[in-house]
Amino acid sequence: xxxxxxxxxxxxxxxxxxxxxxxxxxxxxxxxxxxxxxxxxxxxxxxxxxxxxxxxxxxxxxxxxxxxxxxxxxxxxxxxxxxxxxxxxxxxxxxxxxxxxxxxxxxxxxxxxxxxxxxxxxxxxxxxxxxxxxxxxxxxxxxxxxxxxxxxxxxxxxxxxxxxxxxxxxxxxxxxxxxxxxxxxxxxxxxxxxxxxxxxxxxxxxxxxxxxxxxxxxxxxxxxxxxxxxxxxxxxxxxxxxxxxxxxxxxxxxxxxxxxxxxxxxxxxxxxxxxxxxxxxxxxxxxxxxxxxxxxxxxxx
Numbered sequence: 001x002x003x004x005x006x007x008x009x010x011x012x013x014x015x016x017x018x019x020x021x022x023x024x025x026x027x028x029x030x031x032x033x034x035x036x037x038x039x040x041x042x043x044x045x046x047x048x049x050x051x052x053x054x055x056x057x058x059x060x061x062x063x064x065x066x067x068x069x070x071x072x073x074x075x076x077x078x079x080x081x082x083x084x085x086x087x088x089x090x091x092x093x094x095x096x097x098x099x100x101x102x103x104x105x106x107x108x109x110x111x112x113x114x115x116x117x118x119x120x121x122x123x124x125x126x127x128x129x130x131x132x133x134x135x136x137x138x139x140x141x142x143x144x145x146x147x148x149x150x151x152x153x154x155x156x157x158x159x160x161x162x163x164x165x166x167x168x169x170x171x172x173x174x175x176x177x178x179x180x181x182x183x184x185x186x187x188x189x190x191x192x193x194x195x196x197x198x199x200x201x202x203x204x205x206x207x208x209x210x211x212x213x214x215x216x217x218x219x220x221x222x223x224x225x226x227x228x229x230x231x232x233x234x235x236x237x238x239x240x241x242x243x244x245x246x247x248x249x250x251x252x253x254x255x256x257x258x259x260x261x262x263x264x265x266x267x268x269x270x271x272x273x274x275x276x277x278x279x280x281x282x283x284x285x286x287x288x289x290x291x292x293x294x295x296x297x298x299x300x301x
Contacts, residue, residue, distance in 0.1 A: 022119060023078040026150040030073050030085055032062035037084040039076065039123040040065060040095055044234070045102040046120055047095055048112075055103055055111050057084075057119075067091050074130060076123045086123035088131065106234060114276050121233035126150075128235045129163045137161075164236045169208045170196035172282040173221055175246035175263055179286045181270065182217065182253070182261035192260075192270040193279045196239065209242050217261045218252035221245060227285070230278035241278050243285075266290050 037057045040047040048055035059082065062068050067089045076084040089095050103111055105120055112120070133143050133152050141156035152161040172194045173180040181192040197212035199205060206224050213221050227241035253261050264270065266287040273279040 021080060022084075022115070024122075025075065025077050027075045027083075028145050028147050030062065030070050030075060032068065032070060034083065035059060035061055037079055037082055038062060038065060038068070039084065039086040039120060040067075040089055041086065041105075041124055041127060042089045042102065044105045044124065046105050046124070047089070047097070047100050048103050050099055050101055053111065055101075055108075055116075057116070058097070058100060060097070065095060065097070067095055074123075074126050076119070076126060079119070084119070084123070086127050088127050117276055118231060121231055125231070125233040125236050126163060128233075129161075132164075133161045165238050166236050167199045167205070167238050167240060168196055168232075169199065169205055169212060169242060170194055170239050170278055170282065171209050171213060171221070171224075171242045171244055172227070172286055173213060173219075173244050173246060174286060177290060178263035178265050179269075179283065180217070180219075180246070180251075180261065181264050181283075183259045183270075185257060185259050190271050191273060192264070193273050194282050195258075195261075196279070198237075205240055205242070209244060213244070214249075216254050216258050218254075219249035220247040222247040227282060228278065230281075232278075239278050241282055243282070 037059050039057065047058060049058050057079070062070075062073065062085065065087070068087050073085045073087040076086050078084065105117075105124060130145075130152065135141065136143055136154035136157060136159050138159045139154065139157045141154055143152040143154055143159075143161060145151075146153050146160075150163065153159070180195065182195055183190065183192050187193075195213060195216055197208065197216070199208045200211075203211070209224050210221060213219060221244040223243075223245040225243050227243055229241060230239045231237070232239045251261050251263075253259070269283070269287075272283055275284075
């Protein structure tokens with residue numbers, strides 16, 4: 001059974017000559033004799049076809065990939081009428097296919113465009129969900145995919161697990177023509193970014209914005225406005241972007257998550273996140289606004 005939930009029109013891939021369409025679909029059965037797009041992962045590394053400095057998805061028959069077995073593969077969707085499948089290589093990147101290379105999904109965002117990143121990310125997120133829910137959290141018995149719906153069902157007690165999505169807010173805070181940027185203790189470089197944090201149970205997105213900014217840098221914000229959202233499969237976040245304005249207080253970093261924070265004008269920005277991230281989209285939106293000298297206003301919440 002093939003169930004299509006959503007159609008995304010005209011995905012233009014930077015390494016293709018024609019527009020492409022991706023349907024978010026589900027089917028349980030997988031035919032390894034069928035030519036299909038295969039997203040093969042080892043942890044967060046994906047096996048892709050080389051196309052100069054760029055990459056493109058690997059179209060191959062599943063039975064030509066040594067580590068693939070039907071019970072371990074997942075259906076991801078349909079790209080230009082061709083099924084897309086995902087599978088983990090648990091043998092340690094031992095798959096050897098000519099003209100392919102293992103590419104780290106998070107560190108190589110410049111080697112594929114945003115739409116390919118979203119498809120690869122969807123595949124990685126679904127694999128993580130299944131890997132983390134092989135056994136029932138209620139009774140400990142095995143879980144298996146339901147025939148007609150993307151969920152896992154316990155063979156004993158009937159407990160159901162849907163793909164996990166963890167909402168988080170990410171916020172660009174403005175003050176007097178400058179943007180609040182911070183350096184997280186998790187960053188391996190001297191990169192700075194806008195602040196972000198996970199939503200607590202029972203908390204609205206707007207309240208999460210206020211709390212996270214207050215907890216991490218000690219200031220208050222107002223004029224909170226929705227920007228856009230982005231799936232972020234490390235491992236299962238949905239980043240919800242906002243802009244906000246400084247409303248009071250002095251910067252006092254929490255020293256647990258944040259090493260440093262400050263107000264930066266566009267001509268003095270430090271090292272920033274990559275272009276494909278919503279963090280960079282928020283920063284670029286602010287810089288464009290300053291360059292144009294207008295508000296590029298978003299609707300208030």
